[in-house]
Amino acid sequence: MNTTVASPSLQQARAAFAAVFAEFAEGAGERDLNRENPVSLVRALADAGFGRLRVPAELGGFGVDLPTLFELLAQAGEADSNVPQILRGHFTTVEILRHAEDQETAAHWLRKVAAGAVFGNAQSEHGGPAFETTTRVESVDGRHLVSGTKFYSTGSLYADYIRVAVADDEGNRWFAVVPARHPGVAHLDDWDGVGQRLTGSGTTVFDRVPVADHGELGRYKEDLRSLNSFVQLVHLANLTGIARSLVAETAAVVRARSRTSLHALSDQAASDPDVLGVIGRLYAHRFTADAVLRQVSEALQSAEAADTPDAFAQAYIETSAAQVALVDTVLEAANLAFHAGGSSAVRERAHLDRHWRNARTLASHNPVVYKPRVIGDFVVNGAGPVNGYDRGRASAAAGN
Structure with a gap:
């Protein structure tokens, strides 16, 4: 059963979510027809606190359980089915951080999410062997720089930060966090699928983009199943x-x-x-x-x-x-x-x-x-x- 008790702050946030959902629903069909990305509405939803639903309460979030999260995502999908997919990488990142071994790094990013930061995803690549990555991170003057091309980079067009799957010179693979608005990040918005047209799921190119402070997510718990x-x-x-x-x-x-x-x-x-x-x-x-x-x-x-x-x-x-x-x-x-x-x-x-x-x-x-x-x-x-x-x-x- 759903055991989440809605605090007054969460109750207020639900009302704010409903108002933004209504705005999403009002123009969903026309936006799909005209390929009009709902950037300002995604921002409004994040500002209302939607992105911090699973952030623990002690770090500034609502700490809701999974049934509550998925019910709210269903409400978002009812308004505009681009929305849950835009934020899928964001909520996945929050789950990774909730289970991270490096608690200092996790707390750093979860607090940013609680303050309204949105994560995008850049994990998969177009073509090539499955589970491989050609996106590389190099060390230059003590800084890590990310270069490569990702496809299916859902939500990155709307994000403040992007979780990027990278490989280093030693062959290690990990997730790096980079700022989504850095000049070295190019969002091509070239997703050409028949549906989910406004999810920003196309190509993102990284050209020597610096990894953010605390941006080396590394491994998370091996039992995160x-x-x-x-x-x-x-x-x-x-x-x-x-x-x-x-x-x-x-x-x-x-x-x-x-x-x-x-x-x-x-x-x-x-x-x-x-x-x-x-x-x-x-x-x-x-x-x-x-x-x-x-x-x-x-x-x-x-x-x-x-x-x-x-x-x-x-x-x-x-x-x-x-x-x-x-x-x-x-x-x-x-x-x-x-x-x-x-x-x-x-x-x-x-x-x-x-x-x-x-x-x-x-x-x-x-x-x-x-x-x-x-x-x-x-x-x-x-x-x-x-x-x-x-x-x-x-x-x-x-x-x-």
Whole structure:
């Protein structure tokens, strides 16, 4: 169960979040159509304290539990599904810092997050071997400088700092923190996916960018097995938000319709039994998404409390099963919504197509195609899921 007790400050912050979410929702369709990045709105959300949700209270944050975080991310996704993905790297960085061995460094950055700093992600590269990095850090006159090119650098366009996966001359791999607005950082904003168009997920180029003070994150605890489930749950919260938005926006389309079809049983769409049935099915899909998100977020919270490899493995399997279920559920809902609006629903100004495009894009991150096999191997053979960071270390060792 959700055990977070909302302090007055968190209650006030929730009201501020809701106000910013309303602004996001108001222009979400037009921004998607015009490729207008919501930079000022992301800043407004950070200024309202959204980025410090998981920062411990003693360091200036709200210290909320995981179910609370993912519910708020679902609300953000309902307003504009770019938002949870923009901030996915930020919240992942906060989780890494919460488990960091270097407590001084962790406290330094968590206090900055509590003060409103936003982190972006620059971990993956376009092409080349998986789990490899060509981005290098060199030491010049006692300073570490980062150079290289990243793709899928989600959120970096909106960030104050970027967590960059780097390799040094000795072959060590670690995360370096660099200032996002340094002159040596170029944000190309060239993400060309069919969905999630405003997440800044394209290319970021680093040209001898200095690592910030306390910017050598290094290793974090070897038993941090929650991160694999955590990063997927951000997407699941986002999918849940899309399911909610589909109900609200499709219902609005129905209310606004002034005509129906030749075979309709009513002259008014709002009283047509077949159209109302579409809305009912959309609500059922939303209900499913809400229930699944709540269950898996509580499962990950329980795994964190147990802090055992078996608990994290079980949480990962449940998160994977939720991913399979929610991808199918939300994509079906995004397709079904068009049945409620006739040909007018496919016009660009209706903006309904963005929900399918965004859900389809989310399904391709941490690709869902692999998850049924991972689940089946666990159920039949008891094979635990492979940890991504273990695999990265194995890849590095093989390369050396």
